[in-house]
Amino acid sequence: MLIKNININFVDYGAKDNPIVLLHGWGQNINMMKGLGNQLSSTNRIIIIDLPGYGESDEPKEVWSVDDYVTFLKELLDRLNVDNPIIIGHSFGGKIGLLYATKYNVKKLVCLASPYKKNVKKMSLKTKLLKTAKKIPVLNKLENFAKRHIGSTDYKNASDMMRKILVETVNYDISDQLYKIKCPTLLIWGTMDQAVSINDAYELEKLIADCGLVTYEGCSHYAYLERFGQTVNVLKNFIGDDRNEN
DSSP states (O other): OEETTEEOOEEEEEOSSSOEEEEOOTTOOTHHHHHHHHHHTTTSEEEEEOOTTSTTSOOOSSOOOHHHHHHHHHHHHHHTTOOSOEEEEETHHHHHHHHHHHHSOOSEEEEESOOOSOOOOOSOHHHHHHHHHTTSHHHHTTHHHHHHHSSTTOTTTSOHHHHHHHHHHHTOOOGGGGGGOOSOEEEEEETTOSSSOHHHHHHHHHHSSSEEEEEETTOOTTHHHHTHHHHHHHHHHHHOOGGGOO
């Protein structure tokens, strides 16, 4: 699909109603969210997107802010006749979800270790995330997969355009906008997350009116994968069966 004059790759499957939009993290792609999508597809329409600049989607033709990613997402969902979706986002995808929920209707929001304020850390995202991934059994067994799908376009290896977008993204603090979020919101976080601190999760929970936090003791930035079965159960309980809800 052509959105904002760039080609966008996405998958759309599952049930006909109750759309869930899954947004991957920085440097990743659709594959990192398919596991969750597949577990929820029997009762929900599943839309997973290669965010612009990743996977099989084209790069933006100019430097995008997080707001631009939100505008892109709104246009894509409008084209798919999706209003009031459930949004589940990991890391960068969660930041997009948070900002989207301050502007548009969202039924429920799930943030998996999502940054929302300026990140002053300088370590290469790819280096940090790959080091973390190697400690995760489910990813350690798939090291080649992890290298392909995690941090493939961090600052060091990214194109000039994506480097500029990364700088724009990590420096964008949306803390003062989060009070606008009215939908039920769930945070899932690892207590040993070295990319986005658990302390950020505690602060984020206080910034959103209807918000709850689930912590995974000893888990990392990929807590949702480290305890995949638990994550699926938590999500199913949180999302519920909305088919009879307005």
